[in-house]
Amino acid sequence: MSATSNRDPKLPWSTRTTNLAHFLTRNAARLGDRPAIIWDDLTITWGQLDARVSALSAAMQDRFGVQHGDRILVQSPNNNQITEIMLACWRVGAVWVPSNFRQRADEVAYLGQKADVSLMFCEQDFAGHATACTEAAPKLEHVVCIGSGFGTEYEALIADYMGQDVMNADVDRDDPCWLFFTSGSTGRPKAVVLTHGQLGFVTLNHLNDLMPATTPDDVSLVVAPLSHGAGMHQLVQIAAGAASVLVPAGKFDPDAAWELVQRYKVTNMFTVPTIVKMLTEHSAVDAYDHSSLRYVIYAGAPMYREDQKHALRKLGHVLVQYFGLGEVTGAITVLPRHDHHIEDGPEARVGTCGIERTGLHVSIQGDDGQILGPHETGEICVAGPAVCAGYYMDDGANEKAFRNGWFRTGDLGHLDEQRYLYITGRASDMYISGGSNVYPREIEELLLTHPAVSEVAILGCPHRTWGEVGLAVCVLDDGHDVNEAELNALLAAKLAKYKLPSQYIYLPEMPKTGYGKVTKKLVREELEVQGLWPGELS
Structure with a gap:
């Protein structure tokens, strides 16, 4: 799987698509003075975000020679810079490669080597990671420091190029824009190739299936790392023109999170079941007003039924579950708000993770690829425009993951007569x-x-x-x-x-x-x- 364009010169009109950075361009024109990112005492408007992204885009091209298709590594906890780097990568046609910032230096160095990165952005607390990456990745010559202490300082770079206007690069539907590294639960992480066209579809799908009627008046709380699922969730907020509020740096504090919900009248958040459990079992859930919440989206793993009941009692009918993997950017099934029930019974469908997402097709397959019937347990497979373009430079993984046009999730489960999906567990x-x-x-x-x-x-x-x-x-x-x-x-x-x-x-x-x-x-x-x-x- 190559991280370069698959343009067909004979059909130039068939694959051109919208650069994902155009969401920012559109917001800056229409919502320029409204907040885009709020983090502690910092508020960045859409107009300011667009200017900073253009400055960074100009620096990437002029100072570091970044070209279309180059891979850019990021090692940092959540901050406004991660979002700026993501959008700047897309603006110039480069590929965003975010790491899990909690990984060891040698683990992140592996990501840099695997992705063959040419530029790295690294938060100041991770100098050792920067050193390890420059030693491991042969093309990596420049490191930009978010903060100070080594390399080129991020804010100085922004200041040097502020005022330069950079147009969004032309991109095709299949142009890679994000190497999404899997969690590596069964081995070393694999680099999933996400493309502009695919993520454009997933963004629309999220807005339709997870958060209907999201508008610029909505506010999202960022409680999970932006390098993975929360990054996709933030892209959806950018598409809708909604502001993102980041929780304070450091260890997650439910009290601080609920205070932000009350202060900014937060309407949605993306979480995992363990975070929902922490939020709803903490005394702060009763101390602050969270009536503004419309969608509390959880994914990454099914929520245990007892935890689900407790959260519904505390928050009301705001829970939305989705099942998906990085390879499908989360878009396989959805269990919407109206399908979450406190009381057990036929309507509750205890254990389900919902129905197929719009435009996706789920099948349950036997070991030989045969499609199984209702209530027959087999491997959960999926097809549709949310499926990734494969794994970067990994033919062996691609061969195992795809069969007859279906992506094999590695999860076991079954469908009922109404096509609600039930996950039994990982095959492993x-x-x-x-x-x-x-x-x-x-x-x-x-x-x-x-x-x-x-x-x-x-x-x-x-x-x-x-x-x-x-x-x-x-x-x-x-x-x-x-x-x-x-x-x-x-x-x-x-x-x-x-x-x-x-x-x-x-x-x-x-x-x-x-x-x-x-x-x-x-x-x-x-x-x-x-x-x-x-x-x-x-």
Whole structure:
């Protein structure tokens, strides 16, 4: 997969599309004096943002020789500069390559090498990352420092080129604009190629399916890293002309988040289930006015039913769930507000992640690619204009991920008669005990109904007789205690005996990725570090 244009000179009219940076151009013309980004005491209007992006675009071209298709690496926590760099990359036709800022220097260096980057923007607290990247990426000669201490200073660069007007580059539908690195839960991260045409569709799809009637009067709270799903969410706000409010830097503080919701009358936010849990279980949820909220969107993992009920009681009917991967930029299914129910029953469809997104086609397939019927479990596959252009320079990964035009998600699940999708779990999470498939999610859901259990992860553990058995890793609520017999009795009332965990381990907190997700790979690594992984049981 190349990060250069796939223009067909014989059909020049068929692939030309809108440069995503045109959203900013349009906003600056129409909404110039209205706020685009609010962060602590800083407010940047659409007009100011457009001027800063043009200045940065001019600097990238003049000072560093950035050309169409070049890859630009960014290592930084959330700030206004990340958005400016993203839009400047698109304005000049370059490719934005954001990292997970919580990754180690050697991990980010791998991203720079894999993407073959030619320029890096690095926040001042990550000097070691900048050094590691320049050593690993052969084309990387220049580093721009967001702050001061090394390289070229970002704000000085903006000042030097302020006032220069840069037009948005001509782009084709299939021109790459974003290398979206996967979380690497099953190995080293892969670089997903996202294009201008694809993201243009996803933006429209998000506005239609997730946040209908979003306008410039809306305000979005940014609580997750802009390098991944929150970056796509912010692009949707840019398209709508809505302002984005960033939470304060540092460790996430629910009290500060709720204060911002009240102060700016926030109408939407993008989160993951663990953040929704933190927000709704914190006392601040009752201390501030959050009646302005219309959409609290969560993705990255399904929300456990008990957590979902609690959030609905606290926030009302504002929850919107979507299921998707970086390869489909989040756009596979949606469970809209009206499909979230506090009471269990047929309408609640407990466990569903919703219906197909507009323009997307979901199928459940067997190992041979055969399309399965309702309630038959298989791999969740998807086709449609939200699917990425493949993985950058990775033919092996492309061959595994695509079959007969379908993208294979690696998730297992089934559709019901009305085409609501139910995720059983990752194919890699499933384990086989005594010849029977065991899907951890149904066990986890039941354990979370116990008042003492706050978080849980079920892992398959080697067993001398049964091949694999379940290992339950639990986090208990403060002040609560529970024994294994009590938990197994809860499960035995609803599950076959072979599904009951063979052993329980209790942790003070569950390890999570930099995006707040709990992955089985990370949990197992934490158990191994602490010497708690039992190895083969008997």
